[in-house]
Amino acid sequence: MGAMEYISTRGGAPVLDFEEVLLTGLAEDGGLYVPAYWPKLSARDLREMRGLPYPDLAARVMRPFIGDSIEEADFVALVRRAYADFDHDAVAPLKQISENSWLMELFHGPTIAFKDYALQLVGLLFDHVLTKRGERLTIVGATSGDTGSAAIEACRDRAAVDIFIMHPHRRTSEVQRRQMTSVLSPNVHNLAIEGTFDDCQDIVKSMFGDAPFRDSMRLGAVNSINWARVMAQIVYYVHAAVSLGAPDRPVSFAVPTGNFGNVFAGYAAKQMGLPIDQLIIGSNSNDILTRFFETGRMEIGGVTPTLSPSMDIQVSSNFERYLFDLYGRDGDATAAAMTDFRRDGALDVEAERWSLACGTFDARRLDDAATLGAIAAVHQSTGELIDPHTAVGVIAGMEARRDPATPLVSLACAHPAKFPDAVEQATGVRPPLPAHLADLFEREERLHVLGAGLQVVQQYVREHARSAA
Numbered sequence: 001m002g003a004m005e006y007i008s009t010r011g012g013a014p015v016l017d018f019e020e021v022l023l024t025g026l027a028e029d030g031g032l033y034v035p036a037y038w039p040k041l042s043a044r045d046l047r048e049m050r051g052l053p054y055p056d057l058a059a060r061v062m063r064p065f066i067g068d069s070i071e072e073a074d075f076v077a078l079v080r081r082a083y084a085d086f087d088h089d090a091v092a093p094l095k096q097i098s099e100n101s102w103l104m105e106l107f108h109g110p111t112i113a114f115k116d117y118a119l120q121l122v123g124l125l126f127d128h129v130l131t132k133r134g135e136r137l138t139i140v141g142a143t144s145g146d147t148g149s150a151a152i153e154a155c156r157d158r159a160a161v162d163i164f165i166m167h168p169h170r171r172t173s174e175v176q177r178r179q180m181t182s183v184l185s186p187n188v189h190n191l192a193i194e195g196t197f198d199d200c201q202d203i204v205k206s207m208f209g210d211a212p213f214r215d216s217m218r219l220g221a222v223n224s225i226n227w228a229r230v231m232a233q234i235v236y237y238v239h240a241a242v243s244l245g246a247p248d249r250p251v252s253f254a255v256p257t258g259n260f261g262n263v264f265a266g267y268a269a270k271q272m273g274l275p276i277d278q279l280i281i282g283s284n285s286n287d288i289l290t291r292f293f294e295t296g297r298m299e300i301g302g303v304t305p306t307l308s309p310s311m312d313i314q315v316s317s318n319f320e321r322y323l324f325d326l327y328g329r330d331g332d333a334t335a336a337a338m339t340d341f342r343r344d345g346a347l348d349v350e351a352e353r354w355s356l357a358c359g360t361f362d363a364r365r366l367d368d369a370a371t372l373g374a375i376a377a378v379h380q381s382t383g384e385l386i387d388p389h390t391a392v393g394v395i396a397g398m399e400a401r402r403d404p405a406t407p408l409v410s411l412a413c414a415h416p417a418k419f420p421d422a423v424e425q426a427t428g429v430r431p432p433l434p435a436h437l438a439d440l441f442e443r444e445e446r447l448h449v450l451g452a453g454l455q456v457v458q459q460y461v462r463e464h465a466r467s468a469a
C-alpha cells in the first residue's frame with residue numbers, strides 16, 4: 001500500500017509518515033499536518049460499508065491514512081478495542097427527530113462527548129507506537145472543557161505518557177471540571193489557567209514553538225491540531241451517510257463548532273468522495289466562523305462565555321487546514337495569510353476563494369436565548385433532551401437547509417447531563433448522569449491554579465513530567 005505522507009500547511013516542515021505525525025503536534029514551521037492527498041472512497045467502497053459494525057467500517061475508512069505504519073491486524077484490533085466499552089452497541093446511533101432529519105449521538109464514550117470517538121483510539125495508538133519504539137511522550141493540551149476530560153481518559157495510567165491539560169479557571173462547567181480533576185492517576189496533571197481558552201491554547205502553541213523545550217520534553221498533542229483526531233472523526237460521517245443511502249443519495253450535516261475540528265472532518269469525508277450536500281456550521285455568540293462565511297473576513301473578537309462553553313473560542317485552529325486547500329494547497333500563501341492573521345487579528349480572503357468556501361459551508365449563529373428555545377422545542381416535539389452545543393447545530397441546520405428531501409444529520413456532540421443547568425432551564429427536566437458517572441460529585445479533585453504565562457507553565461511541566469530527556 002505504501003506510506004501516506006503528511007505535509008505542513010505552511011510548506012516548510014519535513015514530510016512525515018503516519019507514526020511520526022501521530023507523535024508530533026504542530027509542524028516545525030508553525031503549520032498543521034495534512035495528508036499529501038485525499039484518498040478516495042469509490043461508490044463501490046461505500047456500498048460495501050453499508051451495515052458494517054462501526055469499528056470495522058472505521059478501520060476501512062482510516063486505512064489509507066495509516067499506510068504501512070501499523071500492521072493491518074494490529075490496527076483492526078486497536079480500533080475494535082477503542083470502541084469496545086462504549087455504552088451503545090451501534091457506537092454512533094442515529095435517532096430520527098423529524099421528517100428526514102436525524103441526531104447522530106456521539107456521547108456514548110467514557111466522557112459522554114464526541115471527543116471520545118477520536119481520543120479513545122488516539123490513546124491506544126500512542127501506546128502501541130511508543131511501546132514499539134521504546135519512547136515516552138509528554139502530552140500538553142488546552143481545553144475549553146470536553147477535550148481535556150476525553151484526553152485524560154485516553155491517557156490515564158499509560159506507562160509511556162504524561163499528560164498536562166490546561167483549562168480556563170472557573171470557565172468550564174462543574175461536570176466538565178470534575179471529569180478532569182477527579183482522575184487522580186499520577187501521570188495526569190490538571191492546570192487551571194487564570195485566563196480564557198484562547199490563552200491556554202496560545203500557551204500550548206508557544207510550547208510547541210519553543211524547539212529546545214519541545215524536543216527535550218518530547219511534546220505531543222491531543223487537541224485537534226493532531227491529525228489522528230481529525231482522521232478518526234471522518235469515520236462517523238461515513239457511517240451515518242452510508243446508513244442513510246450514500247453513495248446513492250447525498251446527505252447533509254449540521255455541526256456545532258468553534259475550533260473547526262469536527263466540521264473539518266466532514267469536509268475531509270467530502271473530499272474523499274462521500275456525497276455530502278451541505279455542511280452547516282452552528283456558532284454560538286463567539287461567531288468568528290459564521291462572520292467569515294458572511295463577509296469573507298476572519299476577524300478575532302472578544303470571547304463571550306455562553307451556554308455552550310466548548311465553543312467559546314475566537315481562534316479556530318483547524319481552519320488553517322481548510323485554508324490550505326482553499327489556497328490551492330499553496331504552503332507559502334497559507335503561511336502569509338496566517339502571518340497576517342497573527343499580526344492584524346484579521347484575515348481577508350479574495351472574493352473568488354470566499355465564494356468557493358461558501359459553496360462548501362453554510363453557517364448560522366445562535367445566542368443563548370435561541371439555544372434555550374431550541375432545547376425546549378426539540379424536547380416538546382420529540383421528547384428528546386439535547387445539550388446546548390447540539391441545540392446550536394440543530395437550529396443552524398434547520399435554518400440553512402436547502403432541500404428537505406436530502407437527509408439532514410445533526411451531530412449530538414454531548415450528553416445533555418454534561419450541561420444539566422441549561423437543559424433544566426429550558427425544559428424543567430434535569431437529565432441524570434449515566435451510571436458510570438453517577439458518583440462524580442462525590443469524587444476527590446486535584447488541580448493546580450497557574451497564571452496565564454508561558455514560563456510559569458513550562459516550569460511546571462519540566463518539574464512534573466517523567467519524560468524529560
Ligand SMILES: *Cc1c(COP(=O)(O)O)cnc(C)c1O
Binds near residue numbers: 113146257259260413
Ligand atoms: C469540542 C466540542 C465542540 C466543538 O468542537 P470543535 O472541535 O470546535 O469542532 C462542540 N460541542 C461539544 C460538546 C464539544 O465537546
